[in-house]
Amino acid sequence: MQIHPLITDSATLAALCERLAQSPYVMVDTEFMRENTFWPDLCLIQIADDKEAAAIDPKAPGLDMKPLLDLMVDNEDVLKVFHAGGQDIEIIYNLTGKTPHPLFDTQIASMALSQGEQIGYGNLVEAWLGITLDKGARFTDWARRPLDKRQIDYAIGDVTHLSALFPMMLEELRKTGRGGWLDQEMERLADPANYAADPAEAWKRVRLSSRKADVLGRLKAIAAWRETEARDKNLPRGRIAKDETLADLATHPPRDQADLAKVRGLSAAWRGNDIGARLMQAIATSEPLDRDDMPEREPYRPGPGKDGALVADLLKLLLKIRSREINVAARLLARSDELELLAAGVRERLAVLEGWRYEQFGHDALDLVEGRMAFAVVNGKLQMTRTARE
Structure with missing residues (x-):
C-alpha cells in the first residue's frame, strides 16, 4: 500500500479524492480534541482504500476540504468504513449537515462475529491480524503543530489496518x-x-422527575439557554452549568438575579453579570410546556405478577445461552429493557419479536414466557427443552 506524506494543499487532496471515488470502499478515521470545547476541534483526517492511504491536515492554511466532504456525504457509490465511528460521523455532520452514507462500522459488525459488544480497535486488529498496536501516541495533543512522524504513522495505522481487516470481516x-x-x-x-443538537430539544437530555408543565417549561428554556451559551463560547455544556443545576433552577426558580449567588453550581458573580442576566431572562420568558410536548408516560402494562422480575431474569439467562450458542454479542440480539417488557406481557413494537432477531432468539423467548419451553440440565449442561407443542 502506498502511504502518502501529510496532505496540506488543496490540489493534492482533490487528486486523492478523485482516485478514492473509484474505490468500492474507503476507511475513515479522525483525530480531534474536545475536552475544553463545545465543538470537536478536528485536527487530522485519515483515509485509505486497498491501494493508498493518507493523513490530511484540516488546519493547513487555505486547504479546501470540499472534495473530501463531497466524497463522504454525496457519493453513494463508495462505502465509508469506520470503527466506533459515532464521533467521527458527528464531526462530518457538523461540517456538512449530512452524515456519511452508506457506512459500515467494524465495532458494530464485530458483535455479529462473537467479538464482544464494544471491542476496541487495538483488540480488533490483534484478533484479526495478529498485530499489537503501539498506543504511545494515543493521548497526544493533536492540535499542536507541527505533527511529528510518530504521530502521523500512528494515525495512518488506524486506516491501513482497517483496510486489511475489513474485507476479512466482510x-x-x-x-x-x-x-x-x-x-x-x-x-x-x-x-x-x-x-x-437542536437547542429546543436540549431539555430532553436532562433528567428531571417532575411532570409539572411550568417546571418542564422552565427546564426547556434554560436548557436552550445553556446550549446557546456553550455554542457561542465554544465551551462544554458542563462548564456553563451542570445538568443537576438546571434541574434545580427549573424546580426552584430564583426570585431575582441576586439569588443566583445562592444556587449550588453557579458562580457568585452571576448575581450581577451579563450571563446571569441572560439566564434570568430565559427563566422569566419561559412558558409552561405544551401538552403535546409532555414526555409520554409509560402506559400501564399488567405484568406477570410478583414473579415478573424472575421471568425477566430467566429471559436474560436464555439470552446468554443463545448468544453463546450462535456466537453473537447478546446486545445485538436483545436489550435488557426489551426482555423486561416481554416478561411484563408486551408483544408489540419489540425489535426482539421481529425479523432475524425473532428467528434467532425472540421465538424461543416468547415460548419461555408463555410456558412452551423450560430449562433443563443435561449431562451437566444447561439446555432448553420444549414442554408442549405450539
Missing part, C-alpha cells in the same frame, strides 16, 4: 449469512437525527 459475514443482521444498526448509526 467475507466472514457473508459466510455466516449475518450481513443482513447489521443493516438496521448501520442505518441507525447514519441517522442525522443522532447528531443534530
